Amino acid sequence: MTDLPTFITGLPKVELHVHHVGSASPRIVAELAARHEGRSPVPADPEALADYFAFRDFAHFIEVYLSVVDLIRDADDVWLLTHEVARELARQRVRYAELTVTPYSHVHRGIPAEAFCEAIEDARKRAEADFGIALRWCFDIPGEAGLPAAEQTLRIALDQRPDGLISFGLGGPEIGVPRPQFKPYFDQARAAGLRSVPHAGETTGPETIWDALRELGAERIGHGISAALDPALLAHLAERRIPLEVCPTSNVRTRAVASLDEHPLPQLVAAGVPVSINSDDPPMFGTTLNDEYAVAARLLKLDPDGVAALARDAVAAAFLEPAEQARITAEIDAYRASAVS
């Protein structure tokens, strides 16, 4: 039998919770930083980045994240970043990814919305041709920028409406950023056919997840790990088949969870809650999607059949046409069957 890490490496996957800037490789970040001639706190040396990507707490993580966003100056940077992120996703055998981008943050730094959308769309189409990966976009509101960011994110989504745009999200800190205030923006996004996928229950309790469900019409929850504290919420998520986008190493590196052995993933699965496994901001957290599958396999005590089932569950949670879901699921099944037993 192929050993589990090798099995995971070749397993076709989808990724549903992974951030655009957060996926910039150390090489790309160093290249972008080098052009700012020391005006940026971001090291221009890939090795030094590992130390820079060590976070005191979640607020510090957001501060570091935004310092990398500052490096992205124009549409060419956006194109390069997007195409390289797609290359790395394909190396993880990702066949389809819903990539979270934050247009507000880039427009706010001087990149016109139209140029931003043209760059991501062109990179998406080139990535499909170059790497055989299908990318779709989630436009997320950076919660720390509040309602002005919500308004502009919605405007860009509705006015530009790039072909790859399928969902509308809410990221950034949860503490001090209550979800209900964003209801009018999610209502308009959903009315326009965008799927609702806010972060909730990453760094705050179950009530934030209830708010995301009741006020923002959440169809999936980013992280949602504090649901483990609320049996009624666990039952609700399980009964309604509302998937959580779980990112185990992210939660440890941002100090949302003390250690992997204390991660609530086993409780969520035991309660019958649908979960997908994701990397969130892989280079920033020193991980990859394959590493996250290995973490999940360890925490859930999975064999290859169990790991293949995780991949199928992520496909089922994706905003994919049924025919596309069937195609990727068939690839997973064929791969599982072909792995030497």
Ligand SMILES: O=c1[nH]cnc2c1ncn2[C@@H]1O[C@H](CO)[C@@H](O)[C@H]1O
């Ligand atoms: O794990 C995460 N939780 C919340 N926000 C995140 C995470 N990773 C990246 N971001 C990004 O941080 C930005 C702050 O402006 C948000 O846009 C969000 O997309």
